[in-house]
Every structure is written in structure tokens, then in C-alpha cells.
Amino acid sequence: MKYPRLLLSVRLLLLCLPAVWVLAAADVPPAHRPGCKPSCGGVDVPYPFGIGDQCAIHSGFNISCNLVNGTERPLSGPFEVTKISIDDAKAWMKMDISWQCYDDRVRKMNEEIWRVNFTNTPFAFSSVDNKILVIGCKTLAYMMSESYTVGCLSQCSGELRNGSCSVGAGCCQADVPKDLRYFEAYFNPNYNDTTACGYIVVMEEKAFNYSTTYAYSSNFFDEYKGQVPVVMDWTIRRKSCEVAKTNHGSYACIADKSECVDDTTNRGYRCKCLDGYRGNPYVEDGCTDIDECLENTMNPCTRSGGTCLNTQGKFTCLCPSGKQMISDMCMANQKSSFWVMPVVGASVGLVVLIVTITCAYLTQQRRKLQHIKQRYFQQHGGMLLFEEIKSQQGIAFKIFSEAELQEATDKFNEKRVLGHGGHGTVYKGLLKGNLEVAVKRCMSIDEQHKKEFGKEMLILSQVNHKNIVKLFGCCLEVEVPMLVYEFIPNGTLFQLIHGNHGKQISLATRVQIAHQSAEALSYLHSWASPPIIHGDVKSSNILIDCDYTAKVSDFGASILAPTDESQFVTLVQGTCGYLDPEYMQTCQLTDKSDVYSFGVVLLELLTRRKPFKLGGPEDEKSLALRFISVTKEDKLKEILDDQIKNDENMEVLEEVAELAKQCLEMSGANRPSMKEVSERLDRLRKVMQHPWAQQNPEEMESLLGESSMASSEVVNTGNLSIEKKAARSLESGR
Known part of the structure; x- marks a missing residue:
């Protein structure tokens, strides 16, 4: 068996970026840095990047030029930079491949997995240009960050074709979440192949061309020499343009003909030259006029018989003496030629013909778009859902058009975003009649659920519980269906617990929220027909009303998650800190997965700590593991929230802690049901009252x-x- 690199032991290498990547506390006024090296190893290093001291706009853009195997290489932290684009605000880097291979000699799996941290840097993984790729004939792998867990299961159960990365073909892929700056790679040792290699990597999608040999050998690692290209987006600072402009000493867009651009995806700003100009907007006089007269592709004057005159930011066409510009053509005026009228008439006729053709084309495109919408509508089971809604009286569920939701959300304006999650983005909308709603645009849906979506929506339309956010309807005429919920105005449980608002939250209120949330999940598990597994229980999916009433949300996306073995070899998704370890091993979502996640929510209520702490010590990163450790040592008081930790409350706190402990059992069979959890919390509330x-x-x-x-x-x-x-x-x- 051939292995990538010499495997003598399992190694976990931490590649956190060095301290020089942390942004400087004092901003350095941006200016052209004379005397700085312009390139390294054949790679241009334009400002705001820089090689050497005081050559970059701030320390986050420092590039070191080092000798690697006798050749100069530009490095940002530990990563080799292969290209920098000012216009696109992107940088291309090389990053290591995480792998796991079976060693015949010692009969065990060896691995090398990577942890990458861009948290305090200008960079974020491009969600548009990159994909998370998993390769192997039996490889379950995933990336974990503070906010996401994303991965998939690669198998060789179907036809293997070169260039095709799909489930069953020895390769699978997942989307990179927006604003991703940190991840750790993991392999599932209980599922992966014990005869070959498996790989997981974040990689530029255009640079990857799948070969069937990758699934059975180390060819993937060998061809890329252990490193793959990754596209990184960058912003100057994590500020909006409005805020950045108020600080003249650090504002980066200093070229006269430049403008500031808000990057809402990566939550920062960058600069660009105005239309008609190009160059470097970060340098004084860096944006220069484009001479359209010298560029034939942008110069219609020659074709019209005129002379091109370049002006700042644009150009003008001048006609020879005795002619004038008519319909983008230099033509003789009426005084100089008797044939001007026929020419004008022909020109008008040409314009009419063009308008007619354009109208016909637009009509055809409109019909084509309508046909696509109808195809999506039927594909998602829209006709079945529509007929069922008509036949069953009293179902308060509406099928929305895309135009209605576009209007309600101001064309999905970024300013309307309520939050981002693992399944999609939620926008605030205002329907006709001034009804406020929350519109969820899901990121993806697998083929199995495309066929069953209408049937599933019919089930969800009948969910009616006081502690569950009401699902008003859906939109099916788009590639990935959108869901419309009632709007709850007072934020999430996560914001209530972890927000810096100074609010005192009594133990009675916390137990009330826990009980109401448990009742909602119990209803989904036990009373909905068929039962519904939420799949992403967490404090940010529990909304809080003005009277601290809890409402469980996002249950509509949950039914899109795998719920049986036939759908089992797909995406593994959830939120780090809440994920059921049994689900991570089996890829099979059950009602006991919700119980585990709810146990973590109970810990948040007890401790007011986040479920996953990125920068903490290894034994304190996971709140669940930390809780289990202190309870074994009978030191529960160490992690309880000071607001509720007193002798009067200790018996109640111990009861809730015991319940959380049972919910966090490693084996789902040993966990209580949500109905049992709800009943116990209900009895506890009554005793407290x-x-x-x-x-x-x-x-x-x-x-x-x-x-x-x-x-x-x-x-x-x-x-x-x-x-x-x-x-x-x-x-x-x-």
C-alpha cells in the first residue's frame, strides 16, 4: 500500500497563524510604500499587501518572502500565496490535504489532519469559489468550526466517472459556509475504510478535476503534492464603509477615483476604482483613466465612421465635418446630402426591427423562465400540495410566488437578514396587509426530498402548537424551496443568554423556557403525524417572545435532513457543540439526537456558557464534556451561572443538571424521550411555583x-x- 508521506505515528498539526496576523491596535495611515519589494517568486504583491516592515497597510497583509527548497516563495503566515487580485479582493493560497490511510504493517489507520485559523486575519474562505471535498471509497469526514459542522460520506456504490464528483462515485462535496475563517478536519474512525485512503480538503472548485483513480490510491495526494489551491476573500478591516469613512487616518480608499464597497458576506469593506478607471484604489493616484479609444472592444467610434475622443472616465465620438451622429453612426446632415432621409428612414426601420426582435426575445425568455418555475413547482410536489390544500378545508397554508417574497424582502436585501444558519439564511419580510414574516432561503436539498417536499410541507402545515413557530407557507417555483414563518420580534434564547445586555434571568424563567421548548419538541416527536425530528436543536433556534414565552423555530428545515437508512449516505450537518456523537458516527438522525442537543441547551441555561469555546483549553472547548467532567468530580457549582447559584436554588439546579446529564448519555437508547423530559420539567416548575x-x-x-x-x-x-x-x-x- 502506498501512503502519502512517511507514516510512523498519528500526527495532529496545529497551523494557527502567527501573532503577526493579529491586526495592529494602532492603524497605520495607508500610503504608497517606496522601497518595498514588489514581487516574490514571480508573484506580484500589490499594496495593501507588502513584503517587509511597514510595507503593508497593516500587519494582517504582511507577506514574507522566504527560500523554500532554494526558491523564493511568498507566504502569508504558514501558507504559500500564488496569486493576489486587487480587483476581485481575492488571494490564492496552497493548503495541506487532510488524510487517513490504512497501514498494512501495523494494521491500523494513520492520519494527518489539519486545523486552520484565519479568525484574526483579513481572510475568509470564499464560499463562491471553494468546495469541501471528501474522497475515498468509504470515507465519512467533516469540517468543524465554532458555528458549523459540514461534511459528507463518500462511497463507491455507483458508476465511477472521471470529472464527476458525486455521492456513490468515490467523491462527495459540500458547500463552504459564508464567512468561514476557522475549521478542524475530522474522520469518523467507526465508519471509514480499513483498506485504503480517504481525504478531506477545502479546495478551489475550478482547480479540481476528479479522477476515478483517486478513490483507490494515493494519486490525489501525489498529483497535488500534498497541497491544493484555495481561494480566500479578503477585506481591509471588519468595518462597514460608513464606519470606516469616519476614521480618516485609517480609511483605505485613498485614490481620487475610488469608492468603498461593503462586503456583507465577510463583514468588512474593500475598495475599488470607479467605472471607467482601473488600477490600485489603495494608493494615491492609483486609479487611472481607461483610454477606451485604444481598446477596440470598448470603442464603437471607428465602426461608426467617427473619431474617438477619450475623456476622464468615459469617451466621446466625433464625426467628420458635414456629418452628425445619428443612431450611433456618423451620417451626412440634411443640408449636405439629398439621400439623408432614406438613410434615416432605413435607420428607423432598423431600430424598429431591433426593438421587435428584442421584444420577441424577452417574451421567449419570460416564457422560458415561467417554464423553469413550473418545472421546479412540479418537481417539488407543488401540484400534490395544491390539490390537498384545496381538498382539505381549514388548512391555513399558502403557496407563495417568488415575486411575492421578492417584494416582501426588498429583493432579499442584506439589510433584511435576521440570521444565518447551517441550512440557509433568514430574512425579515412584510407581506401585503402589513403581516410581518420570516422568510428562509434554504441552501440545498437532496434529490430524495425534492420529490417528497410537497408531501412534507402538507405535514408541516398541520403542526399547531403554542410553543412552535407557525409555518405560514412555502415557495416552490425556485430551485431550492423557501419557507415562510411567523415573525417573532424579540430575538433568540442564544441572544438572551449570551448577549451583553446585563439582563437578570431568574431560575424560574430559565426552567419555564426549558419546559416550553421541551413541550414543543415532545409534540413534534410524539403527536405530529408522522413524527418530525427537528435535527438542529440549539439556543439560536429557540425564539423568545415579549413575555419570555419560548417558541421552537426552524423545524421546517429539519425534515429535509436524513431520517432513515435509505437517505443515510448524504450530508452530515449541524451546529458544533450540539451535535449528537451517535449521529456523527452513524449518520442516522433520530429523535434521541434532538434529546442530546436539548441537553446542551439545558447546560446553556444552567451555566450561561457557550456550547463550544474556540479559544479555550482543549478540555474546556466542549461545554458538554466539561459538564460531564465536573459532575463526575462532584464540582457542579464550578460551572453554574452566578446569577442563579445560591443555597436556595441548589436542589432545583441539581435536578436540572441530573436531567441534562441523562440527555447527554453517549448511547441514544439510554437517553429519556422528549416527552419524559417535558413531564419532568413540568413537575419541577409546579414544585417551584x-x-x-x-x-x-x-x-x-x-x-x-x-x-x-x-x-x-x-x-x-x-x-x-x-x-x-x-x-x-x-x-x-x-
Whole structure:
């Protein structure tokens, strides 16, 4: 077996960018840096980049020119730069391939996996130019960041064709999330092949051409010599143009004929030359006029018989003496020629002909577009859904047109964005009648769910629960369907817990939110027909109303996730910190996956800590693992939120912590159902609302009658529950 590189041990190499990449605290006024080296190793290094001290606009754009194997190579941090584009605000770099191979000699898997961090740099992985690629005949691999977990399962179950990267062909691919600056590569050891190699990499899509030999050998690694091209977007600073312009000392667009451009995808700004100019907008006098008269492709004057006169930012056509510009042609005027009228008439006729042809073309394109929309509508089961809505009276569900949602969201204006998630982007919309809605544009949908989408929407239209965000309708005449929800104005549980707003959140409010969220998930699992698995339970998918009522959202996207073994070899998606480890191993989503994720939400409510901490120590990155560790050592108080940590609350906190611990069991079979979780939280709320020390015996007897089952359940765990203590208190009172 041939391996990429010498494999003597498993190595995990951390490639965090050096400290010089952290942006300087004091901004250096941008200017042309005389005496700086303009290129390295044949690669131009234009300003704002620079080689050497004080040559770049700030330290994030420093390029080092080092000798590698006797040849100069430009490096940004540890990565070789192969090209820099000022016009497109992109940089091309080489990055290492993460791999896992079976070693026949020691009979185990060896691997080399990479962790890349661009967090404090101007760079982000281009979501337009790159793809996440997984190669191998049985390779389950994924990329994890603080906000995303994205990957796929590559198999050789179908026909292998050169140039075709698809599930079953020894290769699969996934989209790169927007504004991705950090990732860690992982292989699933419980699923991957033990006879060959598997690879995962972020790579420029245009530079990849799949070969069937990649699936069975180390050819992929060998051909690219262990490194692949990656396209990085860059912005000058993580500020908007409006904010950047207020700081004249650091504002980068200093060329006279330049303008500032907001990059909403990567949350920063860059500069460009005005139309009619080109050059470097970051340098004084860097944007120079384009002489259209010298560029035939932009010069219609010669064809019209005139003379081209270049002006700043544009050009003018001058006709010879005795002629004038008529319909973009230099023609004799009426006084100088008797044949001018026939020519004018012919020109008018030509214009009429062109207008007629244009109208016919636009009509044809409109019909073509309508045909495409109809095809998408039928492909997504629109006719089935439409007929069912007509036949079943009382279904408050609407099929929206694309034009309606375009109008409602101001053509999906970036200013209307409410949030980004693993499944898509949510926009605030205003329908006719001033009805506020949330419109979700999903990123992708697999072939299986394209066929069943209309049927699934019919199921979701009948979901009706006070703690679930109502799904008003959908749009099916687009390639990836869009979902329309009711709009909840007061933000998410994530913002409430982790936002820097100084709000005090009582334990009673936290238990209320937990109980209402659990009731919603229990309804989806137990009462919806057929049952619905949410698939992405997290605090940012729980919305909070003005009276702290919890509403679970984003359940519409969940039904698009794989739910049975026949759909099992597709994308593995979710949010880092919440993902069920059993799902990561099997790729099979179950109701117990939701239970695990809900357990993490309980920990957020107890600790007010984020589920995944990127910059923390290794043993504190995962909140779930940290929680399990402290509970084993009986040090629960160490991670509880100070706002609710007191002697009066400890019994309730221990009860909720015990419930969270059961939800976080590694095996789904050992976790409680969401119905059981909801019932236990409900009983806990009732006990908190009716302290037994202040109740008469009749009221306590009624309350504990509801809690009898809970007492027996918790006794079996070896812990003394609040319900049981209440019963003892009542007995002693008698």
C-alpha cells in the first residue's frame, strides 16, 4: 500500500497563524510604500499587501518572502500565496490535504489532519469559489468550526466517472459556509475504510478535476503534492464603509477615483476604482483613466465612421465635418446630402426591427423562465400540495410566488437578514396587509426530498402548537424551496443568554423556557403525524417572545435532513457543540439526537456558557464534556451561572443538571424521550411555583399526586429528588 508521506505515528498539526496576523491596535495611515519589494517568486504583491516592515497597510497583509527548497516563495503566515487580485479582493493560497490511510504493517489507520485559523486575519474562505471535498471509497469526514459542522460520506456504490464528483462515485462535496475563517478536519474512525485512503480538503472548485483513480490510491495526494489551491476573500478591516469613512487616518480608499464597497458576506469593506478607471484604489493616484479609444472592444467610434475622443472616465465620438451622429453612426446632415432621409428612414426601420426582435426575445425568455418555475413547482410536489390544500378545508397554508417574497424582502436585501444558519439564511419580510414574516432561503436539498417536499410541507402545515413557530407557507417555483414563518420580534434564547445586555434571568424563567421548548419538541416527536425530528436543536433556534414565552423555530428545515437508512449516505450537518456523537458516527438522525442537543441547551441555561469555546483549553472547548467532567468530580457549582447559584436554588439546579446529564448519555437508547423530559420539567416548575413549606396539606397532596411517578424515577437514579423531599416534608408535617 502506498501512503502519502512517511507514516510512523498519528500526527495532529496545529497551523494557527502567527501573532503577526493579529491586526495592529494602532492603524497605520495607508500610503504608497517606496522601497518595498514588489514581487516574490514571480508573484506580484500589490499594496495593501507588502513584503517587509511597514510595507503593508497593516500587519494582517504582511507577506514574507522566504527560500523554500532554494526558491523564493511568498507566504502569508504558514501558507504559500500564488496569486493576489486587487480587483476581485481575492488571494490564492496552497493548503495541506487532510488524510487517513490504512497501514498494512501495523494494521491500523494513520492520519494527518489539519486545523486552520484565519479568525484574526483579513481572510475568509470564499464560499463562491471553494468546495469541501471528501474522497475515498468509504470515507465519512467533516469540517468543524465554532458555528458549523459540514461534511459528507463518500462511497463507491455507483458508476465511477472521471470529472464527476458525486455521492456513490468515490467523491462527495459540500458547500463552504459564508464567512468561514476557522475549521478542524475530522474522520469518523467507526465508519471509514480499513483498506485504503480517504481525504478531506477545502479546495478551489475550478482547480479540481476528479479522477476515478483517486478513490483507490494515493494519486490525489501525489498529483497535488500534498497541497491544493484555495481561494480566500479578503477585506481591509471588519468595518462597514460608513464606519470606516469616519476614521480618516485609517480609511483605505485613498485614490481620487475610488469608492468603498461593503462586503456583507465577510463583514468588512474593500475598495475599488470607479467605472471607467482601473488600477490600485489603495494608493494615491492609483486609479487611472481607461483610454477606451485604444481598446477596440470598448470603442464603437471607428465602426461608426467617427473619431474617438477619450475623456476622464468615459469617451466621446466625433464625426467628420458635414456629418452628425445619428443612431450611433456618423451620417451626412440634411443640408449636405439629398439621400439623408432614406438613410434615416432605413435607420428607423432598423431600430424598429431591433426593438421587435428584442421584444420577441424577452417574451421567449419570460416564457422560458415561467417554464423553469413550473418545472421546479412540479418537481417539488407543488401540484400534490395544491390539490390537498384545496381538498382539505381549514388548512391555513399558502403557496407563495417568488415575486411575492421578492417584494416582501426588498429583493432579499442584506439589510433584511435576521440570521444565518447551517441550512440557509433568514430574512425579515412584510407581506401585503402589513403581516410581518420570516422568510428562509434554504441552501440545498437532496434529490430524495425534492420529490417528497410537497408531501412534507402538507405535514408541516398541520403542526399547531403554542410553543412552535407557525409555518405560514412555502415557495416552490425556485430551485431550492423557501419557507415562510411567523415573525417573532424579540430575538433568540442564544441572544438572551449570551448577549451583553446585563439582563437578570431568574431560575424560574430559565426552567419555564426549558419546559416550553421541551413541550414543543415532545409534540413534534410524539403527536405530529408522522413524527418530525427537528435535527438542529440549539439556543439560536429557540425564539423568545415579549413575555419570555419560548417558541421552537426552524423545524421546517429539519425534515429535509436524513431520517432513515435509505437517505443515510448524504450530508452530515449541524451546529458544533450540539451535535449528537451517535449521529456523527452513524449518520442516522433520530429523535434521541434532538434529546442530546436539548441537553446542551439545558447546560446553556444552567451555566450561561457557550456550547463550544474556540479559544479555550482543549478540555474546556466542549461545554458538554466539561459538564460531564465536573459532575463526575462532584464540582457542579464550578460551572453554574452566578446569577442563579445560591443555597436556595441548589436542589432545583441539581435536578436540572441530573436531567441534562441523562440527555447527554453517549448511547441514544439510554437517553429519556422528549416527552419524559417535558413531564419532568413540568413537575419541577409546579414544585417551584408551590413551595411545600408554604402550602397547606390539601394543596400539597394534590401537587404531589402529579409527581408520584417522578419520585420513583429519580429514586432509581440514586439521587434524592425535590419531589421526594417534598413528600418527606409533607409526611413530617402530618
